[in-house]
Amino acid sequence: MANGIFEVITPGLLTTLQDLGRFGSQYQGIPTAGAMDVTALVIGNRLVQNDPSEVGLEITFYGPKLRVLTDVTVAVTGGNLSPKVDGDPLPMWETVYLRKGSVLSFGPRQWGIRSYLTVSGGVDAEPLLGSKSTDLRSGFGGYQGRAIQKGDLLEGSTLQDENIRSLRFPEELIRKPGQEQEIRVILGPELHHFTNEAVQLFTQATYTISDKMDRMGMRLKGTEINHSEKGPNILTNATPLGAVQIPGDGQPIILLKDRQTAGGYPKIAVTITPDISMLAQMGPGSKLRFKSVSLEEAHQLLEEYQQLMDFRLELIEN
Amino acid sequence: MEIKYVPAGDSALVMYFSEEVDLKTNKFILALWNKVLDKKITGVLEAVPTYCTLCIYYNPAKIRVSQLKEILENMREEIYPDTLEGKTFDIPVVYGSEYGPDLAYVSSAHGLTAKEVVDLHSAPTYHVYMVGFAPGFPYLGGLSEKLFTPRKKTPALGIPAGSVGIGGQQTAVLSVTGPSGWYFIGRTPVKFYDIYREPPILIKPGDKIKFKPITEAEYQKYAGEG
Numbered sequence: 330m331a332n333g334i335f336e337v338i339t340p341g342l343l344t345t346l347q348d349l350g351r352f353g354s355q356y357q358g359i360p361t362a363g364a365m366d367v368t369a370l371v372i373g374n375r376l377v378q379n380d381p382s383e384v385g386l387e388i389t390f391y392g393p394k395l396r397v398l399t400d401v402t403v404a405v406t407g408g409n410l411s412p413k414v415d416g417d418p419l420p421m422w423e424t425v426y427l428r429k430g431s432v433l434s435f436g437p438r439q440w441g442i443r444s445y446l447t448v449s450g451g452v453d454a455e456p457l458l459g460s461k462s463t464d465l466r467s468g469f470g471g472y473q474g475r476a477i478q479k480g481d482l483l484e485g486s487t488l489q490d491e492n493i494r495s496l497r498f499p500e501e502l503i504r505k506p507g508q509e510q511e512i513r514v515i516l517g518p519e520l521h522h523f524t525n526e527a528v529q530l531f532t533q534a535t536y537t538i539s540d541k542m543d544r545m546g547m548r549l550k551g552t553e554i555n556h557s558e559k560g561p562n563i564l565t566n567a568t569p570l571g572a573v574q575i576p577g578d579g580q581p582i583i584l585l586k587d588r589q590t591a592g593g594y595p596k597i598a599v600t601i602t603p604d605i606s607m608l609a610q611m612g613p614g615s616k617l618r619f620k621s622v623s624l625e626e627a628h629q630l631l632e633e634y635q636q637l638m639d640f641r642l643e644l645i646e647n
Numbered sequence: 648m649e650i651k652y653v654p655a656g657d658s659a660l661v662m663y664f665s666e667e668v669d670l671k672t673n674k675f676i677l678a679l680w681n682k683v684l685d686k687k688i689t690g691v692l693e694a695v696p697t698y699c700t701l702c703i704y705y706n707p708a709k710i711r712v713s714q715l716k717e718i719l720e721n722m723r724e725e726i727y728p729d730t731l732e733g734k735t736f737d738i739p740v741v742y743g744s745e746y747g748p749d750l751a752y753v754s755s756a757h758g759l760t761a762k763e764v765v766d767l768h769s770a771p772t773y774h775v776y777m778v779g780f781a782p783g784f785p786y787l788g789g790l791s792e793k794l795f796t797p798r799k800k801t802p803a804l805g806i807p808a809g810s811v812g813i814g815g816q817q818t819a820v821l822s823v824t825g826p827s828g829w830y831f832i833g834r835t836p837v838k839f840y841d842i843y844r845e846p847p848i849l850i851k852p853g854d855k856i857k858f859k860p861i862t863e864a865e866y867q868k869y870a871g872e873g
Contacts, residue, residue, distance in 0.1 A: 352692050352693055352704075353692070353693045354693075354848075355693055355695045355704075356680075356693070356694065356695045356696060356777075356778060356851075356852060357778050357782060357783060357847075357848040357851075358778045358779045358780060358781055358782045358783055358784050358822070358848075359782045359847075359848075457842060457847075458842075458847065467781075467782055467823065467842065469842045469843075514656075515654055515655075515656055515657060517653050517654065517655065518653040518654065518655040518661050518663075564666070564667075564668060564697070564698045564699050564700075565697055565698060565777070565779060565780075565786070566661070566697040566698070566699070566700045566702065567655075567659070567661065567695040567697055567700065567702030569655045569656050569658070569659040569702070569704070570656070570658075571656055572655065572656070589779065589780060589781075590695060590779050591695065591697055591777065591779035591780065596655065599654075599655050599656030599657075599659070600656065601656065601657050602656070602657050602658060624654050624657065624712065627656075627657040628657060628707045628712075630657075631657050631658075631707055631708070632708070635708060
């Protein structure tokens with residue numbers, strides 16, 4: 330039976346419920362949404378013995394303050410936003426037990442911009458079109474189709490916790506954004522809309538993430554990318570996750586989870602899946618460079634990435 | 648027809664059929680899309696048809712891109728676009744007044760009477776080329792050239808869902824309330840998108856739309872029943 334797990338004392342900057350995303354409805358114009366950092370969500374779910382596709386709380390920049398209403402097993406993964414319980418540091422990337430009456434909060438940002446709070450047994454959210462993810466723009470899914478607010482009550486059917494083992498994921502296996510982070514892409518699909526010189530510049534330049542960034546995408550600032558005589562418009566077509574569009578001003582836009590399902594700017598490249606989690610942890614002012622890889626290399630890297638998410642968790646001896 | 652296969656990242660394959668909007672090509676794409684959905688190919692997650700392309704989202708751990716291409720190449724041999732079976736929807740529209748505040752502008756811009764605009768707009772059977780931009784937003788083809796109207800320089804805010812508008816060479820129904828640079832000449836009480844309805848989206852790519860002028864009283868009656 331559902332009972333209260335958290336009462337929201339303060340909501341944080343943007344805290345939404347997200348799972349792996351909503352697939353199969355893009356042809357109807359419905360975005361996938363879903364966790365920006367899938368790596369962190371999947372590992373978080375495994376740490377509390379949930380199905381990897383269970384919904385978790387995606388916490389952005391400034392975390393919420395939550396009153397714990399029942400004894401519950403949780404994990405905090407992703408970027409380090411200094412999670413605390415009753416003011417004491419809470420270990421990340423491992424199974425932790427929270428006691429009824431304690432308060433979970435977050436402090437200064439250590440690295441990354443998004444943390445994930447997974448709860449054993451999940452948090453209640455209505456599945457719509459096969460997913461519990463919050464669609465912020467259309468206002469459905471997750472918790473009442475919106476980010477959590479002060480006074481909200483998150484409920485769930487928490488499992489009886491005695492049998493849940495304490496597990497840990499070795500955090501050193503997680504790649505963190507560097508000073509000038511390399512983002513690997515496959516060039517195309519609309520390469521003919523760019524001059525050869527522009528494509529070369531694209532993989533040599535350093536770009537800075539502007540403050541125009543959200544779950545839909547991020548606008549970059551840096552070397553202008555010139556279009557070929559074909560120009561900056563294409564007939565609207567599908568926009569895959571991580572696609573790098575170049576609009577008329579020549580400044581790249583990377584499309585992320587809440588992107589529209591189709592768009593009319595040519596795409597010079599598409600980010601490889603393993604590097605989406607990296608982008609999810611980068612904020613305004615972060616610098617990046619694009620590196621072109623072949624489709625074969627990308628598939629090899631994807632296989633290695635899958636192995637990382639399936640990594641055997643270490644048992645914590647108590 | 649020559650089809651170009653281009654990878655769009657590590658999990659999407661785009662089929663390019665042409666670079667211009669063409670009804671016959673789009674019908675071919677939609678027939679192929681239907682076939683891809685029917686066949687439930689292992690490793691294919693979803694497929695998104697657009698004016699001139701079909702984007703196949705796949706899981707490379709389940710299917711190799713070379714296998715996928717081969718399956719698609721075989722499928723296209725079996726496509727007869729004329730057999731594309733879309734539904735036809737009669738969409739009731741109140742033209743003019745507060746329901747279509749830009750009817751007067753569109754009429755005067757083309758030197759037509761309001762009635763002529765309504766007749767020209769409600770005469771064709773429009774083909775749904777694709778759905779996108781917003782949930783349930785149909786990209787329609789078939790607007791009379793006499794009604795082509797360049798978009799507003801500054802988009803207007805808060806245009807209600809159901810508004811029927813013209814933007815450049817296109818006409819469409821806004822599926823959700825929002826900003827738009829189009830000129831709105833009418834409104835339908837039909838909900839193109841309602842997430843809590845089954846199915847949430849009324850219209851699919853390949854369907855057809857016929858606009859039917861109605862009175863304000865009929866609109867109110869329909870909206871009350873809806």
